Amino acid sequence: MPSYRFATRAQAKATAPVALPEGTINLSGGFAFPQCLPNVAAAAAVAAEEYRTEAMQYSGAVGLNDLRDAIVNYVAKDGVTCTRDNVIVVNGAKHGLDLVARVFLEPGDAVIVTGPTYMTALSILRTHEARFLSIPQDEEGLDAVVLEEKLEQLQRDGAPMPKLLFDVPDFHNPSGITMSARRRRALVDLAKRYGFVIIEDDPYRRIRFDGEAVAPIKSFDDAGVVIAVGTAAKVLAPGLRIGWIIADPEIVRQLAAQKADGGTSAFTQRIFVELLRTGEVAHHIDLITNALREHCDAMIKAFAKYMPDVKVRRPQGGYYLWAELPEGVDSDMLAGLGASHGVLVYSGTKCFAADLKRNFLRLCYSFVTPEQNAEGIRRLSEAYAEMQGGLNPAAQQRASHAASSMATY
């Protein structure tokens, strides 16, 4: 075998995934709940037959006009005012983030992220060789005061200023926190003042269990400094691979020019237009919200029952719980050991770009039933008890191997 001359960015990763033993409960990635998946056959028949010459052809880099118009209407309900020229269709939110990174980042450019943040955002941004400025969160979300101090300091020092800020303002991934309106306004002000662009990643917004919605950061944007990223994955189904970006037309043109993939499938775009038009998407949002509310409650109850010394904050919606283990409990070890007890969770260490905290877990309650969520936490508590009893080296090795081989969604 030759030794390939891979690029620097390619040399770190790429371990083969480990097959999960039968019966493992998966509380790791943000998968869709299988029992809530839509039947798209009727919409697909419309796309395949009535729209065949459109659906089976290349769609162009920005996406179908009908879908772009439908997205304008979809986000208008959240208070975002835009036109078709602000919209580009992408293959899901991750693809959108990757395109934004391509347009803005040179190797070594800095991106502001929350600590913790979405682990896959970090890994995507790392393939662009980004540096990170990690800012803590409080109950209102990203701490804008800390951020402002850091930015002032960088400016005083004549240091390179960050180009992008990445955040998930609604039901934050992983922390579950929803950012307050005044923080959203403050971020827009900072972006204008310090010349960075905000990526508002908002996959979970419509999955609200209770409480009042806060207007999107994009709705406070009077200067074209916010790039809003949305997706059909979390409100309907990941399988269509439909996402979108709302941004200034100048940014949209740059994103389109960086697309290298022949455009998003016109077929799945047309299916999504159909499902929006018939009300199927709205219907699914209700279904998913009601299901995940129960999933979340079941997981929280199970923590109270099986691991009462673990702190969890109930989110008002979304897919995730962020669990704080007692000081000194190693989350990498617990996540790895959990796998050998038949439950997959992510160690929170994956979610920090800096100032690593080693006693958090990210748990996703979306994929399995309330009963399985509860059983998953019970299994995790077994691993937790085993850890407290002290581990032999073989168990430690097994644990860390398992923790390193999980794909992230």
Place this chain on the structure above:
Amino acid sequence: MPSYRFATRAQAKATAPVALPEGTINLSGGFAFPQCLPNVAAAAAVAAEEYRTEAMQYSGAVGLNDLRDAIVNYVAKDGVTCTRDNVIVVNGAKHGLDLVARVFLEPGDAVIVTGPTYMTALSILRTHEARFLSIPQDEEGLDAVVLEEKLEQLQRDGAPMPKLLFDVPDFHNPSGITMSARRRRALVDLAKRYGFVIIEDDPYRRIRFDGEAVAPIKSFDDAGVVIAVGTAAKVLAPGLRIGWIIADPEIVRQLAAQKADGGTSAFTQRIFVELLRTGEVAHHIDLITNALREHCDAMIKAFAKYMPDVKVRRPQGGYYLWAELPEGVDSDMLAGLGASHGVLVYSGTKCFAADLKRNFLRLCYSFVTPEQNAEGIRRLSEAYAEMQGGLNPAAQQRASHAASSMATY
């Protein structure tokens, strides 16, 4: 509006596309023939209903195992021996090329290309800030003797050696040439000797009008130095956005790790598996081949009738004609002026990374009927006659504006 701090790679491009006047005949991009597009409703119903929990979920970075196995069988018919571990599903061949570039290229790394080559390959590779080593073709394809001399020279000079070679060996885009078997072998030998990897882009292989197939470069690869890229776009339909890469498992793992898009749609993957299984793909290859043979013949006849001083070589298959204009005729001007006469073609200047030749056109006969192909060439001949009469400045400006605003497929 703020002035965005785009990355270097983003600053060159991004003009808004110009809407085509009604009735324009499009001989530019490699679109599918609308009258040969498949009806995928039945396969979609199977995917949506029988395979719902798979089709509507995330598919993982490498793609569905059933599709990977089906692709192993598909390429076996061409003499390529591989297993599932050699296969990764991508969103079309362009996405595949982009991923390969991500895995191998640092800014400034050199890629060997033919002169001429596929224009969109150049633009994708340019977003990775590649340099190019442009090698001419003769009747047998890429001139391996010239390449060997250049590589020897680089090595003698202690210069950085190219990391990749990109070529389209069957019905080359744009030249239509099919590479001989001995050249394919020679390229594999050079790749082994000089440590580069060959990207064999092969979208058109099954669209053969006549003559004998030559085994793929991949079939001569005994050392893991060939990355074969395939796609459903040209043999079935672009709208599903299904492509694949066959490569060494080590490369496949790296490609998977660089994917940032949540994987290819499991729904369209399953549809393609179904269409392969039922024989629909094989049926469509026959349909498309028979249709495009007529398209190609009609275009060649029209050249003989309307522009007899233009040289065209009949390809044995594929989507394109490469037309050589008399010395001194400016192809940019002719392509631009053609648009104002109601026909879109690409100037060949887009296809050269170096040693630009200014008197070639790339014509795609796939998208329109034989009659429209002939009419398109008639319109082009009007533009040609107008050019020979001398152009006023307004017409020149209109012509170059039109030529610069075309998307490429």
